[in-house]
Amino acid sequence: MTGAQARPARREWSGEIGGRRRPLAESRGRQYALSARQGGEYAPLLRSGEGPARKEAIVIPAHKYTVIPRIPDRLKELLRIGMNLWWTWDPEAIDLFRRLDPKRLLWERCYANPIRMLGLVSQERLVELTTDEGFLAHLERVGAKLSSYMERPAWFAQAHAGSGLRVAYFCAEFGIVEGLRLYSGGLGILAGDHLKSASDLGIPMVAVGLLYRRGYFRQYLNADGWQQEQYPEADYYTLPLTLEQRPDGSPMAVEVEFPGRKVQAQVWRAQVGRVPLYLLDTDIETNRPEDRAITGYLYGGDRDLRVRQEILLGVGGVRALEALGVEPTVCHINEGHPAFLCLERIRRVMVQHGVSVAAAREMVAASNIFTTHTSVAAGIDVFAPELMERYFAPYYAQLGLSREAFLGLGRQNPADPNEPFSMAVLAIRLSGATNGVSALHGRVARRMWSGLWPGVPVEDLPITSITNGVHVRGWLSHDMAGLFDAYLGPRWISHPADQSVWERVEQIPEAELWRTHERRRERLVAFARRRLRVQLEQRGAPPAEQELAEEVLDPKALTIGFARRFATYKRATLLFRDPERLARILGDPQRPVQIIYAGKAHPADQEGKDFIRQVVHFARRPEFRQRIVFLEDYDIKVGRYLYQGVDVWLNTPRRPLEASGTSGMKATANGAINMSVLDGWWDEAYDGTNGWVIGRGEEYEDAGYHDQVESQAIYQMLEGEVVPMFYTRGRDGLPREWIRRMKSAMRSLSPVFSAYRMVKEYTERLYVPAGQRWHSLGANGLERARALATWKERVRTHWRAAAVRSVEADMVAPLEVGTTRPVRAEVGLGSLSPEDVTVALYAGPLTAEGEIISATVSEMKVEGSPRAGAYLYAGTVQGQTTGLHGFRVRILPAHEDLGNPLAMNCITWG
Template structure:
């Protein structure tokens, strides 16, 4: 047996909950023949490599599920007897060898898209984001922003881009969802054990844990730097919950993703932007281009300018101009309330000394984050800071680009609204993370290897017409059957947790029909996404789902923000509807929406439903994941679907008109 010690005492957080700061981990010793499993587990490329996932599942299928698909925790929990048994199994050892060689070959491959296109001469890029959704066991994400960021890193690895990710390592991450007896969402926060995560502490030249100091309202906060390896791409993650910080409020900075009050949000964004920039420097990364994924990390623009001032003896104006050339900003939010604003007094407490160090007056500093720099009563906006500092800014779909130009046009009063310098780059997805194994095999058979190497090449997909319809349908039906089985099992687990009577638990085995048209809806339960739109006419809905010749069923999943009572009410209404006799076998809600739920649903649904209120969906990507699995989209013409929709490849709800009366809009759609 091995005993691993990290720092090990318990510190009580400011919120009163107990958080581990040091952990003693007793783990089985891997037999030498299984040692490659360790390196496979610590590189998150396994998350989009089916053979690697199957390797860990094969080691212990039950434990794989119990550990939330975490191979590091699996290896630390599996019995020594099982490890010895696997080490004597020639077939298992051959599987280990294949997976290890596949990882080695992928990391050492020189013939990448980037190498062919740029001969390795392009700049190193850092990608900053408040959340990253890479795999379900690494709980540092909440929704679409994190999913996109995770897919960015995976795609960069596949392409060979010289990218580094920067984020925060949250002690509790985002919440686990469960529903009470009435169908109301409750939240449960679980402490993350980083030493059982696929992450490793970075170390300095002396072998000590790497830390950086970040200014925080008159004192310095220390952040420990961790690294998750995402294929070829390193993801640096900052953590303040360790004994180097004496104040509980400092240790709590990385407590929860999007948790706490406005001041906590400011502290997290200082840590992400300024601390993240310093972490890259401390880790020896030579970065030339910085990409801010949403405004949370915009303080990195100021830190970049400050570093250039010190390095080259520049004024702030000179450094700002030089820094701008290497700054890119992506905005994701088409709603004013979704952007971060901080009052002047709070900003002064945290940035007065920082502004003075850069030789900038307080009014000039605050003006960087104000739409109107002369309005001293205006709050400091992170999006405005990013737009003012970055050389290039973009929305995440064509329509969102238009919305963003209109929203932020006051920053450029001399320009016509449609010439505001905000472009668009429509979001995409990392195919391998969302495709079923069966669809992978089908594409390999009929499209050849190019669909993996250049998935953006339209000519590759023209060949898809060669796939026989019968074979495609059989493949899809198998995935639907697995989705139904998965949903039934999950429903039974939900009912058991709530203490439901045995009759209800048994009845869950009869929920859904593996032959019925299955429509999926899985996303954040923000009210503008209108999850309850189809409940407007329950009598008509009952006739549709219970049609004997053409039965239809709906599978819902999603989380509401903990403080969003309206979103929680949407969930409660869906659950209440699902309990009615006429809907009991036709509508289900799956608790605890996560990457695994999304993956299973997009792989097995026949139709993907999306009905946001136009133009409030900046892009949306779940429909892309569904389409990759031969699932048809049914959506309002918003976000990416506004660009992708063509008659014959899916359906549009309504048209491109918007009405002032939301109830009238709901009735039309």
Template structure:
């Protein structure tokens, strides 16, 4: 072998080694990207951002989409340029350790669940802005619930629907009117994989109705230790109408709604059965998925030979229900025809009459004129039920007292568990570093214990203020980018775009209002007296500025009118530099706002806010929370 042969051999071996190294790094990055654990790990978020900061922002912080644009070889070059090898290896090792260990909390408090996990049903999940299958607070709560269960080690699986168009993108036109745009989500760019049965075959569940069979495939999304199963009716064999059934969150009419809820509830239980999961507890988050209890009853009758009465009792003893809605009109109701069309075959399997089935969803089972209410079904078929704050508990007991007419109102069996937040998802990393210096060393593992937060009294006020100013500056930079982009999209004059690049003043008291634009939340309450508003915003010694963000439901005209009123204040020279509206409110916008505002505003009409959590997120980051005394 000559010198050239030796050199060629060495070069070839080096090329193979480099290729193997590139593939290994790529697979490690892909493993990190495909488990949403990364969404509450600041160091892993920074890793992905550094790979390509511009595309990272353009892709809504989606690492699966980012990696799909990069070959393993290009990724290896970028990793070498930035010296990221050790950080990627460390992040990968931390994920593996996280998934393999069982936290002390779970060993102490959740051991009774054993191999039978909690099955958590929700119609939406707000895990991260890159997975747009949520619309607002209910979905964000569900996402935080899954992440908290993962950190605590609670054996939990979650069930919902996959919406390939998600919730709408919001744009305001020149008149300030909200317009909706639905964009197809490319599933290959999301951290999803088709769920398989115990033999590894892709699962397709079937739900029989009087008018045919509904089919749904099942996607698996990993959120730390928690698996989320999402049903999708875009399946061969379904009609075009049924293939579109799960395309949009909260879209369509009552028939669309009952079919979505049938897939989520009945289909969700069948999906768990297909993957080999036998839950010990079923947790219904809102009444949307209450049809699940009927399928569980059918399973118990089929598997254990129980009568309907015994299956009902056993199912109720393993079901808990959380209700969020403080007004009667907000609960889903279906007429007898829709119920028979969609639940008829399941009713036959349960061996009960149409009137018996309807009675399960009526306050008065004998009232033939009463529609079928999903919340009534959930309350009747659950062992424990809870509202989401103390005040909401009182409101809910009053609302459903007729269902328990033999009890006085205070003894109606609906308690309350106040909504909370997943702290690592909302706490700015700069604030975490500050807390690390002054709290107990293990505070991050014990953040649910009240005594841990006594450390806040040891924090140096000057350091807290400097940290807050840093976050506020980041928020204002974010707002300027977003507002100037909005102006460019509307093709506004150059001087308007230029003004947007310098809008808001970092030295001025900044008040944030970000949430769904339902009328009861009273977004424009402080704007009703424009003369007084002018004096407040432009006070020469203590000026104020507002940041608003939020979406109205596509059919909520009064909510859209509130948005229009705020948006059009920018045309008034008194307010143009003091009030901004950020379009397309999502988790990313919310995160920036709660981390950077001085004051978080919450002024709903009491007692219609069951349990808002955005104020909790703001307070975590050093802001003041100004609120009415509502849930």
């Protein structure tokens, strides 16, 4: 018999769904969830109950073969369209696949997976469609549209022709469509939108991730409202995935070295418009069971499994691109998870070009971009030195580094032997550019990582920001898209970041906009009722209680949406600080208000799970039963219904812990109005007319007091402004003031907080410059990279001699605005020369503590010849604003190939 050897699996019972116990498997001393329908062995279970004695089960090996749909020739185009995820943001393509099922039910049951759907549609139906001229015309139209999309020149080809840019976008998760469960939340959804917009813009990009057999969990709640997790197994052969092959037709595989063994990973491709997404998969028979589990779960397992996942993503990802013949000029590292790619890129450059680790580091770091997506230290992966030693000891010699020098790459203080290895620190140290994902997050990130640049003012740290955006077309309802087509014209699709296009929102008749929005709210309520009934059925609720699901929510009532990851800092229970007051607001018979909640807590986050339980228990109270609903298993599908149907999008993070947030952006494009704390993107988005703000951007040390203040602010805003505005109607039944605010939000926010703008900004500010530096430093056998590395070593060796010996400036008399005053400084450089440094005046307003803020920097020039080993530098201080000001003289390294001089950690003040 061929195939895997028979392997015994123990089975136990735990977790209730619909009143039935579900089987679980336990293997190798760990617990694994096993669906009664599917089986499996790789789902770590975090909660188990008592049940019957274990029963033995035998896994019988099988001969493998693949079954594919038998598609008539006239319908073959369906496969081409279905295998390119471009269809996920083309409404006409989605409608095409919906038409395969006359009852229009199969599409949602397949989780919007056209490949799976083609396998489930009966052969008789497929044959019937070959004679349906309307369907065939629809198919031809969509196929032609896809071909045109793939072939026509896009923005990048016109703006940066001949740049030689090739970006590799690395991320641990990707959220593109609900049927491809490779995401857990905002990071993955953002990555999906990034790829879609990169495709629209024609950015030469590939993406790299992991293909998780069980992905992130499916959520259900037990009778007491506690979150439970399921991990259904994905069938890759019924997904829009292609297994990459060698020229001989065998599956392509890459190897990654682990202690005492080599782990193989095959490579799958998901085509996202013009962008190929390559996904590594270790669940193959040549690997040990513990290594097959590397790509079992997103964010599952212990630290050992996590480090193996990140080695596979970073090191294996670079090797996969090499095997595919893809040579990126820029690597975009999203969060710290893929940061090991920096080490592998350095090793490869050393081997290919025979250069030192220093020269290779210059070339690689110049072409790496690191985006941090979190404001919470707990969101950063760190590994114990012993764990790093286990997996990376061979790398020390390959890179020519000592153990401490290697581990120092991931430490804020390289001299501290006890400090763990931080993936974010590694990424920052080995990247030429680092950015946060909103203006506020950029400031927070500079504070978080200030220890990496001692002596540098926090506001000057080399961490910038590019605010997130969303792929508007992919989240917009068909109804709203139809309005935009009619009144905004086609440029809202081709140029979604063009402000002039969105000014035309004012041309949409108020009645049409409001009726469109009301239809979406009605659909949301209908969806919520169906979903709630299924939840009750699965929980085994009595029939009478199930029937009550048809009575919850009111399709005409003011509807608030709150859906996100249930991390405690997002404060999902903030509205329940005063239940009686909330009940009065929601229960007003003349002006009813309702709230729809959805979201998942991380399986290990017990506090987050308790927040869900609290929400569920409040929703069951008689005064809230018809006004508050919690929808289980929050995913792209649930999110889309909410964004498209709510009136108000509520966001209550504890400032400044929200890095950006994008759900409110999606809701805005669909006509919802944001009510949010001034955190993340909303801190720069709110203008006084396009939504509501909770508080004024305060930050509190007392969390309880903070919650009390802001919960009261929400109640007051609902009672005094939001609810009255919604229910104040004209004779035609239209809430005109509300509609004006809707339009203001859509007009001012949609073009700015667009992924089209975001990716364009990454390209102009980071990708293209990084690609140019890759080519420049790598030319002529890395001639300039070698020279830069040598220069840096010399400057660091002699930097201690750089000093400001004296400063001359007459600042006794006040300086008038608009005038200048000369400053001279005597600067000692030792064996360095003026060509090695920049000497500048650093001037600005002074705080009460004597700190210079909002500084302006003006370069000083050398005057005359050196005297007594020192140079005389001259410059001027300019009076720009009134008040108490100060200046200092700053010395930094200078070189034509140096990226950010602050990154060298050589800075002298005087």
